[in-house]
Amino acid sequence: MVDVIAIVGPTASGKTALGIELAIQLGGEIINGDSMQIYRGMDIGTAKVQLEEMGGIIHHLLDIREPDESFSVAEYQQLVRSKIAEIQQRGKLPIIVGGTGLYVQSVLFDYRFAEDQADSQLRHDLQAELERVGKERMHLKMLALDPAIDIHPNNTRRVLRALEILLSGEQKEDGSLAQSPMYNELIVGLDMPRAQLYKRIDQRVEVMMQNGLLEEVKGLYDNGLRDVQSIKAIGYKELYAYFDGIDSLEEAIEKLKRNSRKYAKRQLTYFRNKLPVLWVDATAGNEKNVKEITRFLQETDRNRRIEQMAITKR
Template sequence: MPGTSTTPPIVAIVGPTASGKTSLSLDLAEALGGEVVNTDAMQVYRGMDIGTAKLPLAERRGIPHHLLDTLDVRDPATVAEFQGWARAAIGSLRERGVTPVLVGGSALYTRAILDRFEFPGTDPAVRGRLEAELAEVGSPALHARLRELDPVAAERIEVENGRRVVRALEVIEITGAPFSANLPVQEYVDPHTVQLGVAIDREVLDERIAVRVRQMFDDGLLDEVERLLGEGLAEGRTAALAIGYRQAIAVLAGEMSVEDAIERTTVATRQFARRQLAWWRNDPRITWLRHDDPDRVAKALSAIG
């Protein structure tokens, strides 16, 4: 993604879930004549709308959005694939003189797109053995092993995300180095890149997450999940891992009450927000803007230059 003085910048909006990234992305896209590129790992899936807080078409202000609704729930997706898709979309927009505005809650995906990040290779034999072990002993057991081998990686990977746990253990075994050593370095692929962070107090964020999760269930998340199960959600190696969807599947299976699902989804989402912040708090390149600052758009535009 080459950058020149006449090439539009790459603008990325980061911050925890429910902090207000979406509205800022729309404001900036309007101000810059830009288009939005989704960097949320789950919003690429068709039909996963309520549980991912996907912005309805009618609320996108006529601004084109890229990398939304591109996969079926059965389709797997890796960070490496997403990196390729996003960089292609960004390159295409900039060739047309359009500013890409990246927004989404997947911190690793955003870093993989913006920064220099070459993915370690894979070994089918090692992967197959670890996946068989995952099926036998479960993700928590493998996550405990990862915590011993690489506490930094374990802190950033959900206990329930068996696919990523297996990948981390595979890389450790293949390379002999911690998985975290293979994460992106803080060096932009293109220097014409600006990261803007949405800052919000933890207490306010926790309350917004609680309200959002309950609203998702009130808006019909269970119906959405029931429909997606008919489309193969349970067999999806990536989509089925989404927070809220796991809990909704348990409700539909009679394994959990709705209130328990709301509580567990709220807790899991808050934990996810903490992990997101862990990715960004040590990145000095980010310009942080208060979520409730009435001048945040002007300050963002100033930072973009």
């Protein structure tokens, strides 16, 4: 029996709605799997599920930090594993819903973190590698580990710091991150034709603007929120550039759309390369996909599921 389900996929692919429908059908509770939805007051730009959309399903780990607080994948791992145990004790099915691949991976697999992330030897090795291969290669290495990180390639100090934290996870002898499963999990990925996805992303940005994204970001800006993790998120940094007088509003919106499309592409690359995912058609509708997922669960054990997932990636 599956004891944890994760719903992943690119931004704007419909993860929230599918997760809720699946929770209704299977008796589940939802755990947030988005690194930015943990922040209070950042609702529109993160596409955070609203109370009226929840369908009576309990949601966990939303609004657990203030926007000026930091939050790490190690903290997320600890919190979610505790929530999974709590939900299972109530006889419910934990369903992680979100697009932050490294967060999901760190929970479901044996991804360990060193007690001291500021490991001096690792920092020395990364600096030596930077001098050997250059900043562009190091930036690509960072994105391969976490596509959601938004740091400019020229900001080598922050790139190295991000790599230092990401690579503090325990590694196998071959250098790859440990992939032993912690649960009898099923990871479901939503996919659709790229042109259709990009159109949905652009439309969602327009809806966000209509729903008050500009005002939401202005509130953070006016409160003096600067140089913190939360406002580096797509949807916030672009409008900060507008308020700083760097871009016009039209330019900021266009950058927001473009950055969202690029992020979606990186998300898909991460999920396809890093996780065993059962891919379903996001355009098929939630009713059909819930039936497909339920049938899949009933017909296959874990080893068989992984074989079937491999087929869906081809």
